[in-house]
Amino acid sequence: MKGIVCVCLFAMAAAALARPDGDHYTDKYDNINVDEILENSRLRDPYLSCVLDVGKCAPEAKELKSHIKEALETHCLKCTDIQKKQTKKVIKYLINNREEDWKKLCDKYDPDRKYSKKYEDELKTVKA
Structure with a gap:
């Protein structure tokens, strides 16, 4: 459940606010340290709770949440290169x-x- 927030944070960081021209999401959150968030449940959990509608939303998480579905459906078409990465x-x-968080998301x-x-086909790694 907490990891979903991360996914959202990622899609989140990538999909936060829409630019006025409508062609891309804002790059306002492109400098977010995604690795730090993924590795720290204290940072990750609030995003997840927000995205899953089970907790309060900080402004950046709320903005992210508003674009997740579109970003997922379009394979991040409006994302900046940093957001895609x-x-x-x-x-x-x-x-x-x-895996459970990904499933909930x-x-x-x-x-x-x-x-x-x-995404699963492209990003799933083989576990030995």
Whole structure:
């Protein structure tokens, strides 16, 4: 559940605010240290709670949440290059380390698995 916030944070950092021109999400949060958030449950959990509608939302998490579905459906079409890189990092982390959180996120934002399957196929690592 906490990892989903990370995914969201990633898609989150990538999908925060829409630019006035509508072509991209704002780059306001591009400098977020995604690795630090993924590794620290105290930082990760609030994002997850927000994205899953089970907790309060900080302004940046609320903005992220408002773009998650679109970013997932379009494979991050409106994301900056940094946001795309961060999003892949978060999703890869969730798929490979926080499977239950990834499932909850998919259940909420992609229940038919139309879009999340692409990420799973691309980012799942072989575990020995």
